[in-house]
Each structure stands twice: as C-alpha cells, then as structure tokens.
Amino acid sequence: MVKKSYILVCGGSACEASKADAIYESFKKVLEDEGLKNDVQVVKTGCFGFCEKGPIVKILPEEEFYVEVKPEDADEIVHETIIKGRPVQRLLYKDKDLKVDPKADKFDMSKIGFYQKQFRIVLRNCGFIDPENIDEYIARDGYQALEKAITQLGPDGIINEVKTSGLRGRGGAGFPTWIKWNTTKGVSAPQKYVVCNADEGDPGAYMDRSTLEGDPHSVLEAMTIAGYCVGASKGIIYIRAEYPLAIKRLEVAMAQSREYGLLGDDILGTGFNFDIEIRLGAGAFVCGEETALLRSIEGNRGMPTPKPPFPAVEGLWHCPTVINNVETYANIPVIVLKGGEWFKSIGTEKSPGTKVFALTGKINNSGLVEVPMGTTLREIIYDIGGGIRNGKAFKAVQTGGPSGGVITTENLDTGIDFDALARIGSMMGSGGMIVMSEEDCIVDVVKFYMTFCVDESCGKCSPCRIGTRKLLDYLTKISNGNGTMEDLDKMTEIGMAMKKAALCGLGQTAANPVLSTMRYFKDEYIQHVQDKKCVAGKCINLIRYEIDPSKCIGCTLCSKRCPAGAITGEKKMAHKIDQAKCVKCGECYKGCKFGAISKI
Amino acid sequence: MSVGTAEEIKFSDELMAFIEEWKNKPGNLIMILHRVQGEFGYIPRAAAMKVSEMIGIPLAKIYGVITFYHFFKTKKPGKYIIQVCLGTACYLRGGQDIMNELETILGTSVGHVTDDGLFSIEAVRCIGCCGLAPVMMIGNEVFGKLTPEKVPEIIADFRNRA
Numbered sequence: 001m002v003k004k005s006y007i008l009v010c011g012g013s014a015c016e017a018s019k020a021d022a023i024y025e026s027f028k029k030v031l032e033d034e035g036l037k038n039d040v041q042v043v044k045t046g047c048f049g050f051c052e053k054g055p056i057v058k059i060l061p062e063e064e065f066y067v068e069v070k071p072e073d074a075d076e077i078v079h080e081t082i083i084k085g086r087p088v089q090r091l092l093y094k095d096k097d098l099k100v101d102p103k104a105d106k107f108d109m110s111k112i113g114f115y116q117k118q119f120r121i122v123l124r125n126c127g128f129i130d131p132e133n134i135d136e137y138i139a140r141d142g143y144q145a146l147e148k149a150i151t152q153l154g155p156d157g158i159i160n161e162v163k164t165s166g167l168r169g170r171g172g173a174g175f176p177t178w179i180k181w182n183t184t185k186g187v188s189a190p191q192k193y194v195v196c197n198a199d200e201g202d203p204g205a206y207m208d209r210s211t212l213e214g215d216p217h218s219v220l221e222a223m224t225i226a227g228y229c230v231g232a233s234k235g236i237i238y239i240r241a242e243y244p245l246a247i248k249r250l251e252v253a254m255a256q257s258r259e260y261g262l263l264g265d266d267i268l269g270t271g272f273n274f275d276i277e278i279r280l281g282a283g284a285f286v287c288g289e290e291t292a293l294l295r296s297i298e299g300n301r302g303m304p305t306p307k308p309p310f311p312a313v314e315g316l317w318h319c320p321t322v323i324n325n326v327e328t329y330a331n332i333p334v335i336v337l338k339g340g341e342w343f344k345s346i347g348t349e350k351s352p353g354t355k356v357f358a359l360t361g362k363i364n365n366s367g368l369v370e371v372p373m374g375t376t377l378r379e380i381i382y383d384i385g386g387g388i389r390n391g392k393a394f395k396a397v398q399t400g401g402p403s404g405g406v407i408t409t410e411n412l413d414t415g416i417d418f419d420a421l422a423r424i425g426s427m428m429g430s431g432g433m434i435v436m437s438e439e440d441c442i443v444d445v446v447k448f449y450m451t452f453c454v455d456e457s458c459g460k461c462s463p464c465r466i467g468t469r470k471l472l473d474y475l476t477k478i479s480n481g482n483g484t485m486e487d488l489d490k491m492t493e494i495g496m497a498m499k500k501a502a503l504c505g506l507g508q509t510a511a512n513p514v515l516s517t518m519r520y521f522k523d524e525y526i527q528h529v530q531d532k533k534c535v536a537g538k539c540i541n542l543i544r545y546e547i548d549p550s551k552c553i554g555c556t557l558c559s560k561r562c563p564a565g566a567i568t569g570e571k572k573m574a575h576k577i578d579q580a581k582c583v584k585c586g587e588c589y590k591g592c593k594f595g596a597i598s599k600i
Numbered sequence: 601m602s603v604g605t606a607e608e609i610k611f612s613d614e615l616m617a618f619i620e621e622w623k624n625k626p627g628n629l630i631m632i633l634h635r636v637q638g639e640f641g642y643i644p645r646a647a648a649m650k651v652s653e654m655i656g657i658p659l660a661k662i663y664g665v666i667t668f669y670h671f672f673k674t675k676k677p678g679k680y681i682i683q684v685c686l687g688t689a690c691y692l693r694g695g696q697d698i699m700n701e702l703e704t705i706l707g708t709s710v711g712h713v714t715d716d717g718l719f720s721i722e723a724v725r726c727i728g729c730c731g732l733a734p735v736m737m738i739g740n741e742v743f744g745k746l747t748p749e750k751v752p753e754i755i756a757d758f759r760n761r762a
Binding site: 051201202205279298317440449452458 | 627628630631634664725726727730731
C-alpha cells in the first residue's frame, strides 16, 4: 500500500546549479509513469544548507535523506523508497562518525553531525516548505505573528517584545533593532519607509540569499509588522541583481500575499495599508552600508553620507526609515509569536538568538549553518563542518569578510557573539565564515581582501580611497619579496588612521584584515620580509623549484612540460632548472613521477 | 560599430512601456538602466542618451551611475559571458587557476571579448554557490567543483553550440 508521501528536492541556488531542476522534473515523470502522481507530492524547497553534498533530496514520512542525487536516480528512489519502503543505501549520507542503528526503520536527519548542533529560527522553513506556495508558509504558523501584532500587541507592544528579545542587527554591526524602530516610531512624518537590506555583498556569504529563496514570506511578514509598528505604509527590498532566483520568489510571494489580503490595502481587514516594492542593486559592496544603500535606492551613486542624521530620523528621500537586514527581519515573526522572553533564552546574554553562517573555504562540509550565539568555533568547524579538507591542519578562520579579521587556534573555544568576536579583533559581519588551512598564505589572503576593498571603495573619503591603495601596495611589495620591516609598521599606522578617520563602515573596517593578521600572524609577515619565504607556497615570487640530481633519472618529462623552456638536460641525465627563465607555474613539479622536484 | 544617436537607437515596446511606467517614480534611474542592459546586453551610449531625453536626467549623471556600479557594462560583451567567481571561498579553492586557464585557452584577458565575439570573461564576487567552489557561470549555467583540466572541454562544448 502506498501512503501519501512527499519528495522534497532542494531548490536553493547551489543545488539548482547541480541540476536540481532536472531532478525535480525526473521525479515528476517517474511518478506519472507509475500512476503515483496523486499519492506522492514533489516539492521544490529552499536550501537545506548542506550545500557540499547537494543536490539534496528528502523523502517524507520515511525521513530518508539522500545526497548528491542525480536526475537518473529518481527511478530507483521511487521504486525502492516510495513503493517498497526501503532506503537506497548508495545515496544515503555517510557520516564516518554517525552512530545509527542499521536496523532502525527511520533515518534521523538530526543525527547527522552537520545538523546536530544547529538550531533553526531564521532558517526554520528552509528545506521544509515550497517557497512559492503561501499556504505552506501559513501552515507553519505563517502570518500569525502579523495578526497578533496588529490585533493584540499594537505598536508599543511590538517594540516591547523586540526590546525584551534583545535582538541585534544581523547585518554585522549588531545595533539593537528595537532602538531603530522606536526612533522611527517616535518621529512624526507624513511618509515613513521600511527598507530591507538584501544587498549581500560579502564574497563568500549567502545566508540572505538562501533565506529569501527558501522562505520569502518570513521577510515580507516582518517588514509588514515593522511598517505597522512605526507607522510606515511603504516597504522597499533592495536586493542584488545577481540573485535572480531570490527576486523571482519574492515577486511570487508578494503577489500571493496581496491576493490573501496580507499585503496592500486594508491588511487583515484592519484598515492598515502597507505595500512592498523591489529595487535592484547593481553590484557595489559599499551599498551594504545603510546610507549608501538609501542613496542607491534614490537612483544615485551609492556613496555613504555622514551620520547623524541617522536613517531612522532622516533616511530615504529625507523621510524616517527603518532599515534592517534580511536575517534580522526573518527573526521578527518568531519573536512576535513566541515572545521576546523565549528568544532571549537562546544564545548569550548580550547577543540573544542564533546566527546563520556561510561556512566555506577549506572545510569538509561547506554549507549554511544556524547555531545559537555562544557556540564555539571548534563546534562549528569540527562538529558541524566535519573538520579541514584533505586532513590538513587548521590555520585560521576569517569572519566578517573583507571587514573582519582572523581567528586562530588559541581562540577556537571562544563562544562567538558580537562582543566576543570584537574582543579578539574580528567582527560578526554578515556571517561569512571562511576556513583557512596550512596551505593558505596569510599575506596572500589579506592581499586578496585588500584588492577587493580597493575595487569597492567608493572614493568619497581619502582615508579609505588612499589608505586601501597604500595597504595593497605594501602587501604586493611584501608578497613579491621586496618588503621591509618598516613597511610592516607603516601598514599598522595607516590601518589605525583609516579606522579613525574613514567616513563609513567600509573604510573604517577595511584595514581589519591587515590589523588582525598583524596581531596573530606577524611571524608570517616577518618570514616574507626577512627570510623571503612563503611557507604555504602561494606567493610565487618567493618560491623556487629545484631538481634533486640524485633522484632525477632524466626522463625529460619536465622539460617537455615546461612552458618557458627553463629546464635543460640530456636524456637519462639529471636535468636543471634555469631560475632566471622559470615562471614558477609548477608544471614540472606536478608532472614529475619520481619526486625529484621540490618546491622551496 | 557606429556610435549612433538617441534618435537612431530603437527600444522595444516593452522597454518603452517600462520607462513610461517608471518615468515619474523617484529613484527610477537604476531600475531603467537594468532594463536597458537586459535588452542590449550592455548600455550603448546612444541608449543612455535616449534614456536621458526620456526621463530628463542629464547624461553626465547617468554615466556617473553606470560607471559606479560593477553590474553595468558600457561595452558589448561576447555571445557567451563567462563569469568566474573570485569570491573568497572560490579564491581559496583555486578560482584564480580557473581564470588563468580560461585566459590561456581563449587568448584574452578578464574584462575583454575574444576576437570572434563569442566569449567574454568577467570576474565576479560570489554567486552564492560556495559549496561548489570553485565555480564559474556561462550564461545561466553554473559549473561547480572545477579544476583547470575541466575547463577546455566546457569551452569546446560552447564553441560547438555557437
């Protein structure tokens, strides 16, 4: 007997890239052929978070959790799992540490190390519901918070709950959300705005994208609550044009909400009017800064303006404006519904709640993780992330993207929240968490971040415009082997000046990667400067390839592979590299079958 | 390619309707430029001039905006736009090697178009598929977990499609 089953196919961006669409269609076709299309529902959900092993397929009620599924696997999954009730062993996720009872009839997803320590508030619906179907959101308590906010709490009640919850802005700076709302609420103005910052520009972070793709209604509901609370009738979502799927799902969600009377005029029959429109970003990192973002919505170059006036008082088109990030909003419906006290019980005292991180880099399980504040980096990297790739040693983790800093082994057991990260010289940022291993060179990575900042500096204030350029010059000099000890001091000096004098958040934090690595990896800088050595082998001007004549048998392979003609030698005789001609491409090193070439 | 004038360039009916609809909305410029680029693949000078006439924003200001944002292009891209992700996660997992390989086999460099007009290479910052790093996109197709060895085959496939 076939019971009602559900096949959940991940429709997040990363899985879509791995042909999730084709998998979805393939399931539809197999079910159609088997005459099961009325008994089994195929749902394309938002991101499961476990992007490393995508595309993910989950079967309910069996709870089978399949990884790296291909379109051609649909047939086997339907025949085995749906019809016969047996798992397809080869597609099950194999966690080497996973202790599951092989005889258990259910496979518990929460037992996978990746999910075990996670606690989902923001991503509560991602991977569970069809983001393009409002009924599924409503079935999981969606829009109940809006109703409670309007009919029971009232504007002051909402502020109270948000204040009690202790929610701090998840865009990076951690400013208490209730203060922003309360300020805007207190200003009397004919027009106010509620803006959502979805201009996720930190390279290597995609929390907001996944939230919008997997659960767009949660953000719409929260913005409507904010609008009601502060007395605004217009909302604007400023989103990167590079996120087409998120934009599409938001548009679908907005149309459905309007149809249900949850957006637009006379919401829930209460006479409250609020509508939301989408404005596209155009690829400028500085637009994540709130004043720059508002200038961009106004159709101008996205350059920041000095604060005060704060947007809460004088923002978009000089009107009072509440501006929060996607993740901050996604917390709101839960806080309103379950109460501020409940929210406050999660996380740490000064930073309640959870934080979503995009765990990437040299990590085994890269993906999206949501953990209570106060979770240690060790838990995130080893228990959830499964440790470092290819068995290499952990070196550092960068949080806060180009504005953040590195955290080393000595702080792995620090419970992370806004204040703890600031204390150890990094910052929360939007939630990028990039893991580096012994194979990565600190100078090279910092140079990468600084190139980014030089590109993205808007040029309005000189500490940032000139400071980032000077820092990049020094870093380039050091990685080329021409740095001096004096340069290191100058870098610190410039960095400190930028921190104090730059106009906006971008400039004030752009030197953070330099300052924090100077604090924890000064030895590595000194190695580059004094010993002219790059241990990780990334700074190509500092590496050298040499042939060990005792191991070289003269097979000539290296000289054939060398694009620069730098290797010479007779057949069956030891070869030699002409260092002046060598372009350090490493082809000889990769090609040698006798281990005769070493990288120094 | 001729430069053209505002009078010579033709906008589709949809684009004209969009501009009409947005004409009087505050902060419309960026939204309109997105549509123009959607139609032409870039923003030709003549199109910028036409937009300027239609919505009454000076050409200088329009160029100020176009050149500020990375997303807007002022030069015609190749038929296939190759976007190599150089976000942090991809960089650490070898995104630059992918870029180098592409530049070698296509004989052009980032920001440029191949002589046959088929490919242009762009460096982008994070397309949100960090789990698949290193990643590149050609048109709307994403290629993940790349190695330099896989690149020639992918390019050959696109050459055959052309």
